Amino acid sequence: MQYLSVHNARILAVLAVFWLLLSGHFTALLLMLGAVSVLLVIWLIRRMDRVDGEPVRVWPTFGLAGYLLWLLWSVIKANVDLALRVWNPKLPIRPVWDRLDTSVETPVEKTLYANSITLTPGTLTTDVHEDHFMIHAVSQEGLDELREGEMERRVRKLGL
Amino acid sequence: MSLLELTSTACLVVGGALCLTGGVGLLRMPDFFSRVHAAGLTETIAAPLLLIGLMLQMDWSLDLFKVLMILVLILATNPTATHAMAKAALHGGHQPRLGDLSNPSEQDGHAEEDSSSKA
Amino acid sequence: MALGAAILAVMVTMVLALIRAFEGPSAYDRMLAANLFGTKTVLLIALGGYMLDWHSFLDIALLYALVNFVSTIAVMRFFEYRDMSQGPGDDGGAS
Numbered sequence: 001m002q003y004l005s006v007h008n009a010r011i012l013a014v015l016a017v018f019w020l021l022l023s024g025h026f027t028a029l030l031l032m033l034g035a036v037s038v039l040l041v042i043w044l045i046r047r048m049d050r051v052d053g054e055p056v057r058v059w060p061t062f063g064l065a066g067y068l069l070w071l072l073w074s075v076i077k078a079n080v081d082l083a084l085r086v087w088n089p090k091l092p093i094r095p096v097w098d099r100l101d102t103s104v105e106t107p108v109e110k111t112l113y114a115n116s117i118t119l120t121p122g123t124l125t126t127d128v129h130e131d132h133f134m135i136h137a138v139s140q141e142g143l144d145e146l147r148e149g150e151m152e153r154r155v156r157k158l159g160l
Numbered sequence: 161m162s163l164l165e166l167t168s169t170a171c172l173v174v175g176g177a178l179c180l181t182g183g184v185g186l187l188r189m190p191d192f193f194s195r196v197h198a199a200g201l202t203e204t205i206a207a208p209l210l211l212i213g214l215m216l217q218m219d220w221s222l223d224l225f226k227v228l229m230i231l232v233l234i235l236a237t238n239p240t241a242t243h244a245m246a247k248a249a250l251h252g253g254h255q256p257r258l259g260d261l262s263n264p265s266e267q268d269g270h271a272e273e274d275s276s277s278k279a
Numbered sequence: 280m281a282l283g284a285a286i287l288a289v290m291v292t293m294v295l296a297l298i299r300a301f302e303g304p305s306a307y308d309r310m311l312a313a314n315l316f317g318t319k320t321v322l323l324i325a326l327g328g329y330m331l332d333w334h335s336f337l338d339i340a341l342l343y344a345l346v347n348f349v350s351t352i353a354v355m356r357f358f359e360y361r362d363m364s365q366g367p368g369d370d371g372g373a374s
Contacts (some may be wrong), residue, residue: 021225022226024222082198086185086198087184095256095257097258118200118239120204122197124193124196124242126243126247127247169281172282173281173285175288176285176289180288180295182315183291186315187295187299192308195308195311199312203318207321207322210285213281217282218329226337227325230344233344237348238318241314241352241355244356245314247355249305252358
């Protein structure tokens with residue numbers, strides 16, 4: 001309790017840089033205000049860690065960056081599909097709402113996977129359960145693509 | 161016109177067009193859950209394109225970083241907000257309409273939709 | 280020029296979102312439209328502020344994005360558990 005862990009020190013450094021980038025002023029008063037708010041946030045984080053019980057730490061890695069790039073690409077593809085669906089009355093709008101069985105286990109993987117599905121337009125996670133998600137998709141194809149499981153493989157490969 | 165300006169113009173124009181697409185989709189889609197998808201369209205692609213177009217026009221300064229922060233913030237909060245809305249709608253007894261909804265004349269107000277708007 | 284066109288597109292989208300917000304039909308549709316309106320406001324502040332050369336407009340846009348997110352979450356929490364007979368653990372809608 002009385003000492004700062006390595007984890008806290010890293011967050012402190014990130015927050016300090018963040019403050020400097022956002023403020024851009026280097027007068028004594030503003031630097032002092034920055035120090036106070038950074039320390040306040042650290043104090044709050046330490047309190048929250050105690051309640052949380054099993055803190056999960058995710059640090060940016062190359063694997064994560066690669067995954068985000070791949071996610072960006074699939075988001076763009078899904079957006080083009082959805083934009084065509086909006087403008088072209090001939091393309092059908094046939095929403096489906098069904099369960100998607102998943103084998104992701106850890107909370108971080110689940111969070112990442114569910115959020116990735118929601119972020120991709122055309123598919124939406126409405127509920128997260130132990131071994132399956134409820135997915136609402138604007139077309140059957142979107143759901144089928146998820147069932148093929150490329151996104152899931154990529155999430156699992158990160159090993160979070 | 162330099163390459164930078166050209167890229168910026170392309171980003172702004174395409175972003176604006178996709179933004180409109182999302183707005184039209186919001187009006188055209190038949191039920192709440194499909195509208196969520198249309199709203200996601202404007203937030204996941206139109207907003208980043210517009211902000212990137214803006215970044216390409218700006219001078220090199222701290223403001224660039226702030227635009228990037230806005231971009232990251234929008235992309236990071238969008239799934240959470242979307243999921244919160246979908247889950248609240250489901251728990252509020254709002255069932256998704258399934259099947260072929262392409263025909264706009266099918267649009268009828270559900271009894272449950274009317275009751276939930278009286279809050 | 281392109282900046283002006285983008286601002287116009289954002290403003291038209293805001294009008295479309297407002298139409299959806301007024302039309303409903305459910306409270307969730309209205310909130311979805313309001314959330315979209317908020318995001319578009321952020322874009323409008325960022326683009327318009329740059330075009331009109333406002334002072335520190337990006338801080339306002341950043342703040343607006345934060346407030347928009349928190350307000351959406353808060354309102355949706357309210358609607359989710361408005362019916363108090365249904366606790367947080369209930370899985371009301373799933374079939």
